[in-house]
Amino acid sequence: MKYCLECGDSFSGREDKKFCGDGCRNSYNNKINKDNTNLMRNINNKLRKNYRILSELNPEEKSKTTRSKLVAKNFDFDFFTSVYQTKSGNTYYFLYDQGYRAIENDGFILVKKDN
Numbered sequence: 001m002k003y004c005l006e007c008g009d010s011f012s013g014r015e016d017k018k019f020c021g022d023g024c025r026n027s028y029n030n031k032i033n034k035d036n037t038n039l040m041r042n043i044n045n046k047l048r049k050n051y052r053i054l055s056e057l058n059p060e061e062k063s064k065t066t067r068s069k070l071v072a073k074n075f076d077f078d079f080f081t082s083v084y085q086t087k088s089g090n091t092y093y094f095l096y097d098q099g100y101r102a103i104e105n106d107g108f109i110l111v112k113k114d115n
Contacts, residue, residue, distance in 0.1 A: 002017065002018075004018070004019050004020040004024050005018050005019060005024075005028055006019055006020075006024035006025070006027050006028040007020060007024050043079065046076050046079040047079055047080075047081065047095060049074070049075075049076070050075055050076060050079055050080070050095050051095040051096060051098055053070065053073045053074075053075050054075075054095055054098035054099075054100060054110060055098055056073075057069065057070075057073075057110055058098060058110035058111070058112060061111070061112040062109070062110065062111050062112070063109075063110045064103075064107055064108065064109055064110065065107070065108050065110060066106055066107055066108065067102075067106040067107075067108065068106070070108065077093075079095075080093040080094060080095050081094055081095050081096055082094045084099065092111065094113070097112055097113040098110070098111075098112055098113075099111045099112070099113065
């Protein structure tokens with residue numbers, strides 16, 4: 001006899017089955033995957049927002065924009081997922097696969113990494 005990891009009810013089915021139904025499986029996974037604190041939730045929201053902004057401004061995988069356009073969309077320069085230093089010394093800041101690098105005259109080059 002197997003017991004559901006979410007509600008504890010007994011059930012039958014495949015040997016590797018862990019839940020009595022889709023509702024319990026979804027509920028269990030939602031609890032495990034939710035952000036545990038407001039801090040995590042707020043950071044993840046800022047990362048998502050920055051990613052959406054870069055994706056919107058960079059539809060062709062390489063483009064240019066200005067600091068004022070990024071600021072007008074409430075882009076937060078303090079939040080990114082990684083930093084990449086090129087051999088020539090240029091620094092790119094990435095949000096997952098979307099990146100940016102500051103250039104002259106408050107401009108920015110936007111790039112997208114190949115997957």
